[in-house]
Amino acid sequence: MTTILDPTNESIPVERSLAKRNGLISGRLALLDISKPRGNILLKKFENMLASQFPDIVITHYAKPTFAKPAPEALRTEIRDNNDFLIEALAD
Amino acid sequence: MDLNKQGEKNMTDAPLPAFVLENSNAGHTSFPGERSALICFIKADCPTCIAIMPLLEACFRGMQDKIDIHLIGQTLQGNLELADKFDLHAPLLDDSTLKVSFVYDIEIVPTLIWAIPPGQENKRLEGFDKAEWEALLLDVVEQSQGSNRNTTKFPAKSESTGLLFDWATLPKWRPGCASLSADPVIAERLQAEADNNPLRARKIEIAATDDAFEFMYDQGFSDGLPLVPPTPERVLRMLSGTRREAQELIAKVPPNMGEATIEKIAVNAVMAGAKPEYLPVIIAALEAACTDEFNIHGVMATTMGASPVMVVNGPIREKIGMNMKLSALGQGNRANATIGRALRLAVRNIGGAKPGGTERSALGNPMKFTMCFAEWEERSIWSPLHVERGFNATDSVVTLFCMTSGPVLIVDQTSRRAAQIAGSMGMCLTNIFHPKAQMVSDTLLVVCPEHLDTLARDGYSKENLRNRIQEITMLPMADLVVDDNSGVGIPTDKFANMSSEMQQSKLPKFRSNSDIHIVVAGSDAGKFSGAFHGWATGSTGSISVSKKIEET
Numbered sequence: 001m002t003t004i005l006d007p008t009n010e011s012i013p014v015e016r017s018l019a020k021r022n023g024l025i026s027g028r029l030a031l032l033d034i035s036k037p038r039g040n041i042l043l044k045k046f047e048n049m050l051a052s053q054f055p056d057i058v059i060t061h062y063a064k065p066t067f068a069k070p071a072p073e074a075l076r077t078e079i080r081d082n083n084d085f086l087i088e089a090l091a092d
Numbered sequence: 093m094d095l096n097k098q099g100e101k102n103m104t105d106a107p108l109p110a111f112v113l114e115n116s117n118a119g120h121t122s123f124p125g126e127r128s129a130l131i132c133f134i135k136a137d138c139p140t141c142i143a144i145m146p147l148l149e150a151c152f153r154g155m156q157d158k159i160d161i162h163l164i165g166q167t168l169q170g171n172l173e174l175a176d177k178f179d180l181h182a183p184l185l186d187d188s189t190l191k192v193s194f195v196y197d198i199e200i201v202p203t204l205i206w207a208i209p210p211g212q213e214n215k216r217l218e219g220f221d222k223a224e225w226e227a228l229l230l231d232v233v234e235q236s237q238g239s240n241r242n243t244t245k246f247p248a249k250s251e252s253t254g255l256l257f258d259w260a261t262l263p264k265w266r267p268g269c270a271s272l273s274a275d276p277v278i279a280e281r282l283q284a285e286a287d288n289n290p291l292r293a294r295k296i297e298i299a300a301t302d303d304a305f306e307f308m309y310d311q312g313f314s315d316g317l318p319l320v321p322p323t324p325e326r327v328l329r330m331l332s333g334t335r336r337e338a339q340e341l342i343a344k345v346p347p348n349m350g351e352a353t354i355e356k357i358a359v360n361a362v363m364a365g366a367k368p369e370y371l372p373v374i375i376a377a378l379e380a381a382c383t384d385e386f387n388i389h390g391v392m393a394t395t396m397g398a399s400p401v402m403v404v405n406g407p408i409r410e411k412i413g414m415n416m417k418l419s420a421l422g423q424g425n426r427a428n429a430t431i432g433r434a435l436r437l438a439v440r441n442i443g444g445a446k447p448g449g450t451e452r453s454a455l456g457n458p459m460k461f462t463m464c465f466a467e468w469e470e471r472s473i474w475s476p477l478h479v480e481r482g483f484n485a486t487d488s489v490v491t492l493f494c495m496t497s498g499p500v501l502i503v504d505q506t507s508r509r510a511a512q513i514a515g516s517m518g519m520c521l522t523n524i525f526h527p528k529a530q531m532v533s534d535t536l537l538v539v540c541p542e543h544l545d546t547l548a549r550d551g552y553s554k555e556n557l558r559n560r561i562q563e564i565t566m567l568p569m570a571d572l573v574v575d576d577n578s579g580v581g582i583p584t585d586k587f588a589n590m591s592s593e594m595q596q597s598k599l600p601k602f603r604s605n606s607d608i609h610i611v612v613a614g615s616d617a618g619k620f621s622g623a624f625h626g627w628a629t630g631s632t633g634s635i636s637v638s639k640k641i642e643e644t
Contacts (some may be wrong), residue, residue, distance in 0.1 A: 001299060002298040002300075004298065004308070004322050004323055005294070005323075005327050006294040007322060007360050008441045009348060049628045052385060065635075069389060092349065
């Protein structure tokens with residue numbers, strides 16, 4: 001038998017299942033622009049579409065300072081504390 | 093322990109480790125007891141041990157009622173052979189696991205230790221020096237029997253000890269043999285198994301029926317090439333390359349913000365094939381990579397296919413045998429190859445940056461396996477990279493540069509003036525990102541010795557070279573406008589709205605001269621410099637970072 005040491009950070013990823021969908025969206029929705037070119041256009045289309053289908057939702061826009069780095073901790077906390085849903089717009 | 097004279101070691105205040113060993117009478121023997129003890133470590137294939145076995149047996153017969161006699165053999169088969177050969181009454185204790193020998197720091201057999209209650213080491217002798225052994229036994233007898241040593245039952249005869257043993261049959265001096273526990277391979281295993289070992293990483297047991305190499309592939313540890321299994325012994329050996337504590341936290345590695353301790357870095361360094369003396373470089377490189385300035389998360393995640401290039405400066409280059417000359421950027425040198433690979437494996441395994449996960453490179457990049465080299469400072473006419481970046485020449489430093497392409501060759505075998513060589517370099521750098529992309533990236537220029545000589549003849553400084561590159565790569569704004577040949581560049585409507593003065597202005601390739609990093613490396617023959625093309629430079633991309641390397 002060979003024994004080796006674990007080279008990873010030993011954090012076993014938590015498997016998460018998607019929340020149950022009921023076809024309705026209401027409450028607070030965050031739209032996060034990662035600041036890649038044309039990501040804002042994609043988000044605007046989402047906003048228009050969602051606003052027309054789900055008039056009860058309250059949409060708040062957020063943006064990362066740069067797409068190249070993780071969102072700052074303060075921004076992540078702000079989004080988590082004040083929203084029920086999040087759509088993050090990627091690009092490329 | 094240090095020898096203060098031949099055969100005798102310094103006494104320490106710490107009590108001797110307790111032990112329980114199986115003995116040859118099918119029982120168990122424990123230490124410490126309530127009495128003084130003579131503990132002797134032996135092995136059957138040691139001629140000195142064989143020579144003194146009659147004396148040890150005599151000690152047992154003559155002194156067992158006064159003190160404990162523990163004869164500890166290092167192999168079970170050897171114990172059987174000794175018991176048979178010398179018709180021993182003294183039980184032999186089985187330390188074939190060598191754990192007691194290891195914790196007693198036994199380097200030589202025979203080693204004789206006189207322990208006094210409650211388990212304190214009083215004296216230790218290594219090898220066999222008849223005068224020393226006789227003196228020690230005299231002391232033991234005196235202390236255990238007071239002034240009546242002549243009445244001892246010891247069946248020996250000696251004027252000095254009063255013990256009835258024919259000392260004339262013994263050699264005057266024998267050096268002894270190496271303890272099995274001091275065998276380098278065995279000692280590493282014993283250290284790894286010792287209670288006080290510094291390892292805390294989760295142990296993974298690979299069944300004997302499994303192939304360790306295939307297992308590591310299956311676990312996703314590998315970059316695609318075979319890995320050296322990071323056994324506890326190898327990781328301990330790797331940790332000997334640094335004075336830093338194994339559990340010291342060096343950085344949190346994105347994207348999973350995994351905690352990179354010295355131990356975890358060492359595990360990945362072992363897998364990469366690195367040697368212990370490379371570890372300080374790898375540690376410093378990971379520290380640099382995980383700064384906000386270098387932004388390893390963005391570097392690994394970008395669809396462009398970026399990767400760190402490591403440049404090593406200072407005395408450590410020679411100390412660990414790095415290549416800075418012929419094929420400096422290529423294969424064939426263990427330090428160059430494995431230091432770069434260890435950094436990448438650490439980012440992959442500790443941080444979790446893997447292709448298909450957060451690593452989203454469209455094409456990938458062979459430099460994602462490894463890219464590390466040293467600057468040939470002694471061949472250069474200029475200040476080396478680390479001195480330019482504020483370190484002392486005597487410091488050892490690693491600098492990380494984020495590359496997306498390269499090394500792209502600058503082929504110029506005919507220029508004979510510095511301005512021409514520098515001009516060629518500038519022309520070859522116009523393709524970084526795209527010929528129409530100005531002031532977005534940086535470069536790491538690797539100047540070969542023959543090009544350097546041409547630059548030196550005309551007294552070119554690094555700043556002269558940078559200025560010439562900026563001059564050569566300067567393009568009129570009008571040349572940067574989107575056209576039918578390429579959709580890259582300034583949008584036509586934006587250009588149309590510019591002032592006439594702006595439209596007629598020119599832009600250099602690099603935002604500033606400091607975006608042109610210059611080092612010297614390569615063989616003396618060959619007019620081929622090279623350039624690594626950068627990624628998005630600046631605070632929203634990656635900025636080169638240098639870290640001082642711990643001197644060991």
